[in-house]
Amino acid sequence: MNSNEKITKTDAREKISLLWVVVMFNMAFADIVGFVHPGSLEDIIAGNVGFELTQGLLLLFSILIEIPIAMIFLSRILNDTANRRLNIFAAILTAIFVIGGGSATLSYVFFASIEVLCMGLIAWYAWQLPKRASAHDLVQSENVVPSAR
Template sequence: MNSDEKKKPLCTRERLSVLWIVVMFSMAFADILTFVLPEALNDLVMGTTDVIITQELLVVMAVFVQIPIIMIYLSRVLNYKVNRWANIIASIITIIFVIGGGSFYLHYLFFASVEVLCLLLITWYSWQWKVAKGTKNS
């Protein structure tokens, strides 16, 4: 790196987008690693889980999982006021989904902790987000 180059801090939009990426990957890998566990996969195949999995339930879960995915993009393109509230509301909904839909596998608890921490940061950064007059909604 050239000594004249200075690291430019991330603007709020970029920071929010990156946090949503972390949440999305953590959600995906928590589920992927769960399927590696023989007992989890066996319970799912045999239908002995505590939850009856239906097409409707899968659609609801897909909607909740889609929130972090779409927020990666929306965090960068929505106007300032809508962006702030969209991030706050989406992060709260996603926290409820992560906690409510979780399991007690150790790897899942780890991923859920990372997800909730990132979602709390998203809420905090969005709540604290102020745009100085004459700037470009950073």
């Protein structure tokens, strides 16, 4: 691998990690702005959210929110194959959570649109990470005859 390939791989990992940071800030501020909507905090405190808030459901939400948090770090340390697979899976799963778990308020739709766009970019950058060389590629590279100087 030459130095240009290392820079490209490093740049992709940094972009993916930073996009997860953007997703997290948008998720947090979507909730904060949502709490400001008149009556929303009172409804949450009273348990009027459209479904029963159980400990198990809150744990599930916590796990789903932990995925993007963990991906900020994991996208920088995982090998290319694991990075590609996990980032694509995490981006799809988190996008489903964002789309399915939100409200129809204009502020939420705005934040969710930014989040989904970022997750699309995450999946695209992850897809661009170098794929592991196959055995056929390795054999072909060993059989290359060096050119005469």
